[in-house]
Structure formats: structure tokens, C-alpha cells
Amino acid sequence: MNTNTQPLPAQDPDSRSAMRPCADGVVPIRAEAFKVACSNCNLRELCLPVGLSEPDMERLDALVAKRRSVPRGDALFRAGDAFQSLYAVRTGFFKTCVSSEDGRDQVTGFQMAGELLGLDGISHDRHNCDAVALEDSQVCVIPFGQLEALSRDFTALQHQFHKIMSREIVRDHGMMLLLGSMRAEERLAAFLLNLTQRLQARGFSSSSLILRMTREEIGSYLGLKLETVSRTFSKFQDEGLLEVKQRHIRIIDQAGLRQLINHTAC
Amino acid sequence: MNTNTQPLPAQDPDSRSAMRPCADGVVPIRAEAFKVACSNCNLRELCLPVGLSEPDMERLDALVAKRRSVPRGDALFRAGDAFQSLYAVRTGFFKTCVSSEDGRDQVTGFQMAGELLGLDGISHDRHNCDAVALEDSQVCVIPFGQLEALSRDFTALQHQFHKIMSREIVRDHGMMLLLGSMRAEERLAAFLLNLTQRLQARGFSSSSLILRMTREEIGSYLGLKLETVSRTFSKFQDEGLLEVKQRHIRIIDQAGLRQLINHTAC
DNA sequence: CGCGAGCTTGATGCCGATCAATGCATGTGG
DNA sequence: CCACATGCATTGATCGGCATCAAGCTCGCG
Numbered sequence: 168m169n170t171n172t173q174p175l176p177a178q179d180p181d182s183r184s185a186m187r188p189c190a191d192g193v194v195p196i197r198a199e200a201f202k203v204a205c206s207n208c209n210l211r212e213l214c215l216p217v218g219l220s221e222p223d224m225e226r227l228d229a230l231v232a233k234r235r236s237v238p239r240g241d242a243l244f245r246a247g248d249a250f251q252s253l254y255a256v257r258t259g260f261f262k263t264c265v266s267s268e269d270g271r272d273q274v275t276g277f278q279m280a281g282e283l284l285g286l287d288g289i290s291h292d293r294h295n296c297d298a299v300a301l302e303d304s305q306v307c308v309i310p311f312g313q314l315e316a317l318s319r320d321f322t323a324l325q326h327q328f329h330k331i332m333s334r335e336i337v338r339d340h341g342m343m344l345l346l347g348s349m350r351a352e353e354r355l356a357a358f359l360l361n362l363t364q365r366l367q368a369r370g371f372s373s374s375s376l377i378l379r380m381t382r383e384e385i386g387s388y389l390g391l392k393l394e395t396v397s398r399t400f401s402k403f404q405d406e407g408l409l410e411v412k413q414r415h416i417r418i419i420d421q422a423g424l425r426q427l428i429n430h431t432a433c
Numbered sequence: 434m435n436t437n438t439q440p441l442p443a444q445d446p447d448s449r450s451a452m453r454p455c456a457d458g459v460v461p462i463r464a465e466a467f468k469v470a471c472s473n474c475n476l477r478e479l480c481l482p483v484g485l486s487e488p489d490m491e492r493l494d495a496l497v498a499k500r501r502s503v504p505r506g507d508a509l510f511r512a513g514d515a516f517q518s519l520y521a522v523r524t525g526f527f528k529t530c531v532s533s534e535d536g537r538d539q540v541t542g543f544q545m546a547g548e549l550l551g552l553d554g555i556s557h558d559r560h561n562c563d564a565v566a567l568e569d570s571q572v573c574v575i576p577f578g579q580l581e582a583l584s585r586d587f588t589a590l591q592h593q594f595h596k597i598m599s600r601e602i603v604r605d606h607g608m609m610l611l612l613g614s615m616r617a618e619e620r621l622a623a624f625l626l627n628l629t630q631r632l633q634a635r636g637f638s639s640s641s642l643i644l645r646m647t648r649e650e651i652g653s654y655l656g657l658k659l660e661t662v663s664r665t666f667s668k669f670q671d672e673g674l675l676e677v678k679q680r681h682i683r684i685i686d687q688a689g690l691r692q693l694i695n696h697t698a699c
Numbered sequence: 700c701g702c703g704a705g706c707t708t709g710a711t712g713c714c715g716a717t718c719a720a721t722g723c724a725t726g727t728g729g
Numbered sequence: 730c731c732a733c734a735t736g737c738a739t740t741g742a743t744c745g746g747c748a749t750c751a752a753g754c755t756c757g758c759g
Contacts, residue, residue, distance in 0.1 A: 265606050269695045273610040287606060289599035296606065315592065319585050326581065332598045333555035339605035340531050340553060340562065344539040346612035347656035351747070382706065390613035392748055397707055413706070413756080429535045617715065648738065661715055663739055679724080679738070700759105707754070716746090722739070729732085 203307075204228040213281030213368065214255050215309070215331070219323050227324070230317055231255070233308040237300040243284060245297045250288030252310045256280050259304020260379040263287075264387070265296045274388040276338075277301075277362075277380060280369055285311075286335055301379040346390045349428075354389040355399045356427040359409075363418060374421070378414040469573075470494040479547030479634065480521050481575070481597070485589050493590070496583055497521070499574040503566040509550060511563045516554030518576045522546050525570020526645040529553075530653070531562045540654040542604075543567075543628075543646060546635055551577075552601055567645040612656045615694075620655040621665045622693040625675075629684060640687070644680040 205216045205227040216224045234257065237243050243254060243261065256278050263284065266272035275296060278284055287295040289311065318325035345354055367373040378385070382393040382400075389396070403409040408424055410417040418424065471482045471493040482490045500523065503509050509520060509527065522544050529550065532538035541562060544550055553561040555577065584591035611620055633639040644651070648659040648666075655662070669675040674690055676683040684690065 265610055267610055267695075271610065271614045273606075273613045275606045275609050286599055287603045289595050290603050295603050315588070315595070319588070319591065322581070322585070325585065329555050329581070329598075332595075332602070333552055335602055336598070336605065337553045337556050337561050339602065339609065340539075340541045343541050343605065343608055343612060344531055344533055344537065346609060347539045347653065348537045381704090387613065393706080394708085394749080395747060398747095401707070428533075647736090658716055659738080660717080660740085663737095664715090667739070702757105702759085704757095705755085707752100709752080710750085712747105712749080714746095714748090715744105717744075718742085720739105720741085722737100724737085725735085727732100727734080729730105 203232055203234055205231055205307075208257075208307075210255075210257065210281040215283065215324075215327065218327055223321070223323055226317065226321065230313050231307040231309050235306050235308055237261075237304045237306065239300055239302050239304075241300055243298040243300065243304075243306060244288075244294045246294055248288075248294045250285065250292050250294050250311070252285065252308050253288075253314065254284040254298070254306040254308060256282050256284065257305045257307055259306075260301045261298050261304060262301055262380060262384060262388075263296045263298050272387065274380075274384050275342075277388070279365060283331055283335075286332055301384075351389075351391055351395050351399050352402070353428050354391065355385075355396065355403070356424040358385065358389055359416070359418065360421070360424055360428070363421075374418045376416050376418075378416060469498055469500055471497055471573075474523075476521075476523065476547040481549065481590075481593065484593055489587070489589055492583065492587065496579050497573040497575050501572050501574055503527075503570045503572065505566055505568050505570075507566055509564040509566065509570075509572060510554075510560045512560055514560045516551065516558050516560050516577070518551065518574050519554075519580065520550040520564075520572040520574060522548050522550065523571045523573055525572075526567045527564050527570060528567055528646060528650060528654075529562045529564050538653065540646075540650050541608075543654070545631060549597055549601075552598055567650075617655075617657055617661050617665050618668070619694050620657065621651075621662065621669070622690040624651065624655055625682070625684065626687070626690055626694070629687075640684045642682050642684075644682060 204225075205211055205214070206221065206224045208214070208216075211217075211224065216227055219227070235243070235254070237259070246265065258280060261278040261284060262274050263276045263278065264272050264274045278298075284298050284306065285294065314324075314328065318328055345357055349357065363373045363376060366376055380388075382396045385391075386393045386396045391399075400409065400411045403424075404411045406423075408418070408420045410419060470491075471477055471480070472487065472490045474480070474482075477483075477490065482493055485493070501509070501520070503525070512531065524546060527544040527550060528540050529542045529544065530538050530540045544564075550564050550572065551560065580590075580594065584594055611623055615623065629639045629642060632642055646654075648662045651657075652659045652662045657665075666675065666677045669690075670677045672689075674684070674686045676685060
């Protein structure tokens with residue numbers, strides 16, 4: 168309903184071809200006109216400040232004074248880097264992936280505007296996964312020590328932060344369910360529905376989207392090979408559930424997708 | 434090395450047949466002689482108080498004044514229950530499992546002494562999974578509101594709690610890697626090594642263990658069917674890696690198990 | 700225009716699921 | 730104490746979903 172991200176008809180459809188140069192301050196993006204501040208960020212309903220009152224929110228502003236731009240393909244951080252800060256995605260799109268000693272790797276999540284990156288770093292003071300920008304992106308830097316300090320005399324922030332961590336745990340458990348017991352079609356359907364739901368919350372169309380990641384990255388996330396992802400997309404298209412043109416997806420029968428998940432049917 | 438849980442030769446081998454009656458206070462377990470307190474709990478090196486100084490630890494004692502016994506098979510909490518408290522396992526063994534609308538369910542973890550239960554409940558003020566005791570167990574009740582309050586003027590506790598949540602996230606990402614890209618043998622090997630490592634940290638033998646869960650529960654956790662778990666156990670036994678007698682496992686070739694995981698070999 | 704990254708599609712094979720029967724412990728009631 | 734029921738584990742036979750290998754195809758870009 169009330170979208171405070173500027174409501175685009177679909178995701179900014181040309182952002183891949185015509186990527187804007189992104190050195191800080193070079194390009195007069197509208198956001199630059201404001202002070203760097205949560206209190207006037209159009210993501211405040213989705214990000215760390217959720218539920219904070221106006222005056223409370225201004226106390227956050229001191230915290231997130233810094234931004235950082237990450238061009239497509241670059242890492243915001245890598246596994247092993249010292250952990251200093253959390254990051255809130257302002258614009259753009261990220262993937263996080265862990266890898267085992269023997270070189271296998273697994274995409275553990277895709278993050279879009281308003282979502283937090285780096286929570287896994289708290290445990291051992293080192294980041295535990297790579298965070299890579301899938302398009303030119305910008306993040307707010309949240310020094311973790313300061314976040315802890317501020318949340319010490321700031322109950323609402325403290326609680327909100329705990330909720331965010333807990334929500335990540337719940338999400339991960341959902342992924343374990345998906346990876347442990349769903350079949351390829353169910354996985355892909357769940358993935359698409361989750362993606363569109365999150366895009367919708369950000370003011371984008373719920374039926375039309377552009378995938379920012381490759382089939383291989385989707386496959387890694389869902390525990391499938393890229394060929395299986397591709398075939399499943401084609402199958403969904405044949406069945407009239409989707410229209411698939413490379414990375415452009417239009418969802419034709421959302422209810423049909425939903426049934427796929429809830430209906431064990433087998 | 435210095436084990437502060439009483440170091441048993443292996444896990445209390447008769448605890449399943451001769452389960453002690455477990456109504457609170459009925460049985461004079463040694464712990465009952467002390468006050469209920471973190472500061473003299475033999476799990477303090479593994480549980481929430483890790484890293485706290487002696488005087489700091491005593492401040493925790495006010496928090497965890499209550500215990501609760503959970504007989505084998507009973508739920509400590511169920512998905513949908515109102516979230517009030519976290520729980521620290523004092524004795525016994527738990528599984529947590531989530532289930533989807535269509536009845537599928539997935540074991541998301543096994544918890545032993547010193548580990549925390551209920552972190553997923555913070556996000557929506559309701560528990561999001563079931564926690565079921567796999568043997569007669571006892572937990573410390575940690576009212577979450579009080580934990581937040583105490584951690585507000587108690588930096589070390591605050592930080593420790595954040596680390597615990599983060600560690601859970603890291604663990605979950607590891608499970609996603611396992612579920613997304615490992616084969617049955619690798620999964621079971623990783624599971625056994627993880628289990629023995631945690632048991633060893635608690636003063637138990639690192640080569641001999643008793644599984645507290647069924648083959649089906651292991652399978653659910655690892656994204657396999659119980660027959661596959663059973664077959665893989667047999668295979669490991671044939672290869673001289675393990676000795677398997679029902680739920681009694683003896684690890685003969687730990688290095689061999691380790692190789693299985695790190696060596697993609699295929 | 701032609702190269703290359705990423706996507707699609709087909710043919711084949713294998714790992715683990717499924718179905719089914721048997722074995723093995725524990726517990727119960729006659 | 731034995732007979733039987735019950736829950737869990739093992740093992741075999743078969744099947745199917747997804748991985749793997751291998752071409753082509755599409756599209757954006759130098």
C-alpha cells in the first residue's frame with residue numbers, strides 16, 4: 168500500500184544495461200541531496216529503524232553516518248575479513264556465500280534494499296562468508312561496537328536488532344526445510360514467491376521481475392544444478408505459470424505456484 | 434583437558450534403560466545441593482556465561498533462578514507458543530524441528546548441555562519450531578525480557594549473547610552448505626564428527642557415543658531417508674570406519690571420516 | 700561482426716527414494 | 730516365564746529425479 172520507496176512499475180528495467188557510474192558524490196542521485204540519515208531514508212520502514220519513533224530514529228543517524236558504494240561483481244567483504252561493521256543495503260542487490268575447505272560453495276542468501284549484511288561476523292570477529300554485489304550497490308555502514316553501545320541505552324533499538332537476528336535464524340531454518348525435503352519445482356516456486364513478496368514490500372510489481380543472479384547462483388542457493396533450474400523455468404513456462412525471457416520473469420499464475428508448495432501431491 | 438562436567442568414560446550408557454525419575458526436587462541430584470546459579474554450574478564454560486568474570490557471573494544468577502524438567506518425548510515448547518524465555522539445556526538432549534503447512538517437517542538441530550533453545554522465538558514473539566526432549570532433560574529458564582534488561586547495563590553479557598545468536602546463524606549456513614551440496618556419506622560423516630566434537634567439549638569420549646535420536650530423525654536433519662542413513666552406517670562399518678550396534682557408535686577411523694568430507698573425490 | 704558468458708535442451712546414468720520384508724530389542728500381559 | 734505386540738533398524742529390489750555430459754542458442758559487448 169503506502170510505498171515509501173519510489174514505486175517503480177517494475178524493477179528499474181534498464182539498470183543492467185545502463186548502469187550508472189557509482190563513485191560516491193560523482194553522480195547527483197536524489198538521496199545525496201539529503202543528509203545521510205535513517206530518519207529521512209525511504210527504507211526506514213524496512214530496515215533497522217523499524218518501529219522506532221521519529222526522535223529515536225534520529226539517534227540512529229549518528230551511527231550510520233557513512234555509506235559505501237560497491238560496484239557490480241565486487242565484494243563488500245569476504246570470509247576471513249575482520250568484522251567491524253554491519254551493512255544495510257540502500258540500493259542494489261547482494262548475494263552471500265560460504266565455501267567449504269574443499270572448494271564447494273553455497274549461496275546462503277540474496278539481500279535487497281533494507282536488508283542487513285554481516286550478522287554472521289559477530290560470532291568470531293571475522294566475516295564468515297563473502298558478500299558480493301550482483302549490481303552496482305550502495306550500503307550504509309553500521310559500526311557494530313557503536314550499535315551495541317547505542318542499543319544499551321536504547322531499548323527499542325536493542326529489541327529491534329534482536330528481532331532481526333532472530334528473523335535470520337528463522338529464515339535459515341526455512342531454507343533447511345526447503346533444502347532437506349522439497350523437490351526442484353517446489354524449491355523454485357518457493358524462491359520466486361519469496362522474491363516477489365520482498366520486492367512487493369519495496370513497492371515493486373509483484374508479478375514482473377528481473378533476476379539479478381545467474382541460473383547457477385539460483386541453483387547454488389536452492390541446492391540444484393543450473394540445468395535443473397533452467398529446465399524447471401521452462402516447465403513452469405510450458406504449464407502457463409510463468410513467462411520466462413532470460414532474466415525477465417512474469418508471473419502469470421501466482422496461485423498455481425503457491426499450490427506447488429503446499430500441495431505435497433506426491 | 435579440564436572438564437568441568439563430570440567426565441564419564443562414555444555417555445552414561447544406561448540412561449535410556451534406567452531413566453531416573455525426574456520431577457523437580459524428588460531426586461537428590463548433586464546439583465540440587467547447590468543454589469540454582471550459573472556461578473557454580475559446571476556448564477559455565479559452555480553456556481551463556483562464557484567469558485564473564487566471577488562477579489559478573491553472579492549477576493546472571495538472578496536471571497536463571499528457575500529450572501524446568503522435561504521428560505523424554507515431551508515438548509519444551511511448540512511452534513505457535515508464546516515466546517517468553519530462552520532455555521539453556523542443563524542435562525539431557527533435545528531436537529528442534531520446523532514443519533511446513535503441508536505437514537513436511539525438518540529437524541533443524543540437536544541440542545545438548547550448555548546450548549540455548551528458543552532463539553527463533555524472538556522474531557515474532559512466538560516460537561517458530563518445536564523443541565522436544567530426546568531423553569529426560571532439565572533446562573534453565575531465562576526470561577528474555579530480563580536478559581535484555583540485564584544485558585543493557587552489562588556489556589560482556591550483551592556481547593556474549595550476540596555472539597551466540599551469530600554462531601547459530603553461522604551453524605545454519607553450514608547446514609545449508611551440507612544440505613545443498615553434500616552427498617549422503619559426506620553428510621553423515623560431518624554429522625558424526627560434529628556430534629563427537631561437541632561431546633568431547635563436554636568431557637565425553639570422542640570415539641564412543643550413543644545416539645539419542647532415531648535414524649529417521651538423523652535423516653530428517655540431514656535431508657535423507659532413514660533407509661539411506663542406515664545403509665550409510667552399514668557402509669561405514671564395512672569400510673572399517675565405525676562400529677555400529679544400533680545406537681551405539683564407536684569411531685574407529687576418525688581421520689577417514691574427516692577425509693570423506695574434505696575430499697570431494699568425485 | 701564475432702566472441703564469450705550465460706541460457707536452453709537433449710541423452711544418459713547414478714544416487715538416493717520408495718516399497719517391502721525381515722531382524723532385533725524392549726516391554727506387556729496372560 | 731513365555732507369547733506376543735511394538736517400535737526401530739537392517740537389507741534387498743526397483744524406480745525416478747536430478748546430475749552429468751554435451752551440443753546449440755541468445756544476447757550484449759568490444
